[in-house]
Amino acid sequence: MATAHVFIATSLDGYIARLDGDIDWLLQRDDQTEDHGYSDFIADKDVIVMGRGSYEKVLTFDTWFYDRPVVVLSEQLADSPVPEALKGKLRFSNLAPGDVMEELARQGVRRVYVDGGQLVQSFLRDGLVANMVITTVPVLIGSGRPLFGALGQDIELKLVSSRCFPSGLVQSTYRRVP
Amino acid sequence: MATAHVFIATSLDGYIARLDGDIDWLLQRDDQTEDHGYSDFIADKDVIVMGRGSYEKVLTFDTWFYDRPVVVLSEQLADSPVPEALKGKLRFSNLAPGDVMEELARQGVRRVYVDGGQLVQSFLRDGLVANMVITTVPVLIGSGRPLFGALGQDIELKLVSSRCFPSGLVQSTYRRVP
Numbered sequence: 001m002a003t004a005h006v007f008i009a010t011s012l013d014g015y016i017a018r019l020d021g022d023i024d025w026l027l028q029r030d031d032q033t034e035d036h037g038y039s040d041f042i043a044d045k046d047v048i049v050m051g052r053g054s055y056e057k058v059l060t061f062d063t064w065f066y067d068r069p070v071v072v073l074s075e076q077l078a079d080s081p082v083p084e085a086l087k088g089k090l091r092f093s094n095l096a097p098g099d100v101m102e103e104l105a106r107q108g109v110r111r112v113y114v115d116g117g118q119l120v121q122s123f124l125r126d127g128l129v130a131n132m133v134i135t136t137v138p139v140l141i142g143s144g145r146p147l148f149g150a151l152g153q154d155i156e157l158k159l160v161s162s163r164c165f166p167s168g169l170v171q172s173t174y175r176r177v178p
Numbered sequence: 179m180a181t182a183h184v185f186i187a188t189s190l191d192g193y194i195a196r197l198d199g200d201i202d203w204l205l206q207r208d209d210q211t212e213d214h215g216y217s218d219f220i221a222d223k224d225v226i227v228m229g230r231g232s233y234e235k236v237l238t239f240d241t242w243f244y245d246r247p248v249v250v251l252s253e254q255l256a257d258s259p260v261p262e263a264l265k266g267k268l269r270f271s272n273l274a275p276g277d278v279m280e281e282l283a284r285q286g287v288r289r290v291y292v293d294g295g296q297l298v299q300s301f302l303r304d305g306l307v308a309n310m311v312i313t314t315v316p317v318l319i320g321s322g323r324p325l326f327g328a329l330g331q332d333i334e335l336k337l338v339s340s341r342c343f344p345s346g347l348v349q350s351t352y353r354r355v356p
């Protein structure tokens with residue numbers, strides 16, 4: 001089986017982006033001299049799965065900074081052609097979280113980085129997330145796209161570690177209690 | 179002037195209680211052998227201000243465990259008599275957050291512990307919160323009464339300190355950047 005892993009930043013009030021997708025509040029507070037552990041995190045991941053929201057955000061950046069195969073889960077995009085510049089780097093899929101994980105497992109994938117609020121919520125609801133690295137940014141933005149959402153039942157977590165940075169970020173790693 | 183201070187626990191998904199006020203998910207994870215710092219926090223507070231939700235929750239406990247004067251801010255309760263057993267321990271008020279802080283300051287109060295989600299949100303919106311100790315419990319409960327709410331503008335915070343406990347609680351202290 002493949003396992004899903006989350007590495008995501010959130011405002012203290014639990015938003016990963018403003019309602020219009022804006023993450024300036026995050027980028028402004030991202031101290032580039034600090035190593036927040038993304039390289040370590042991604043080192044043992046085989047594939048990145050993201051939702052349409054994250055994909056469209058990433059498209060607005062100048063560079064495609066993923067060095068892993070990317071699967072964009074989106075019913076809306078599933079029948080679209082992949083942009084020429086991104087061929088070989090990503091594919092679209094309209095599979096459900098569990099089905100895409102099974103498909104990836106059949107292809108030999110073991111560890112999947114799941115990015116984006118809606119997708120993290122779906123993967124959590126379906127019991128597919130093995131652990132989460134959550135970085136809390138010291139700001140309240142009042143509204144936005146929430147990291148977490150409704151659940152069928154409580155999800156019990158175990159704190160693996162927690163650290164903070166001079167910039168004020170608090171980064172906690174949780175794993176799901178089976 | 180008097181300043182307001184928050185000391186509160188929240189699920190990882192940002193709820194201080196379930197929709198019906200239930201906090202069993204919190205009490206189950208409250209390791210009594212750990213010192214989470216409440217005594218240190220309350221030591222220099224003069225008065226506790228809480229909302230009706232918190233008051234009604236506290237009433238369901240066997241003992242009244244506050245050793246500071248309590249003000250319950252509630253339009254609904256403002257004209258009610260204080261229960262006989264609690265006379266001298268609390269009073270009801272229907273003042274707005276800023277007005278009750280001014281009233282308390284005139285009475286010589288300097289530091290106020292503000293408790294309860296709705297009230298914390300009001301005090302934050304009105305710029306009255308000087309700092310917050312937020313203890314994050316390693317569980318996702320999916321829905322409930324949120325700690326934070328809508329804001330007129332971003333609230334910039336500075337991380338003062340962060341620590342974690344063997345039980346998995348992560349406790350971070352933030353102060354408001356003026």
